[in-house]
Amino acid sequence: MEERKMYKAICSDCGKECEVPFKPTPGKPVRCQDCFRKNRPQRSFGGNRRFGRDRRFDRRPREMHKAICAECGKECEVPFKPTEGKPVYCKECFAKRKESQNNSEEF
Numbered sequence: 001m002e003e004r005k006m007y008k009a010i011c012s013d014c015g016k017e018c019e020v021p022f023k024p025t026p027g028k029p030v031r032c033q034d035c036f037r038k039n040r041p042q043r044s045f046g047g048n049r050r051f052g053r054d055r056r057f058d059r060r061p062r063e064m065h066k067a068i069c070a071e072c073g074k075e076c077e078v079p080f081k082p083t084e085g086k087p088v089y090c091k092e093c094f095a096k097r098k099e100s101q102n103n104s105e106e107f
């Protein structure tokens, strides 16, 4: 097993001393793990096309289907086609049921 050599460097973002697993290149900014993570592009969805291969479905708007919540009887919209005979729940009731399901699972 090769031991990973760590190099001391000063984070160009926060100025903290940190260690990096590569030799810092003069003139190139070095970031500590915290700043590195902060600077990583983090978009919730649809942002980065280069990495968006498995997110194809995010490109077009979701088709919403009208449904009646089986719990409270309110009209709601769901992102999937309601299956006949299967209950559909509005967001609120869905969240409520999920909560109670989680509880019973823990039990």
Ligand SMILES: [Zn+2]
Pocket: 011, 012, 013, 014, 015, 016, 031, 032, 033, 034, 035, 036
């Ligand atoms: Zn930093």
Ligand SMILES: [Zn+2]
Pocket: 069, 070, 071, 072, 073, 074, 089, 090, 091, 092, 093, 094
């Ligand atoms: Zn409901």
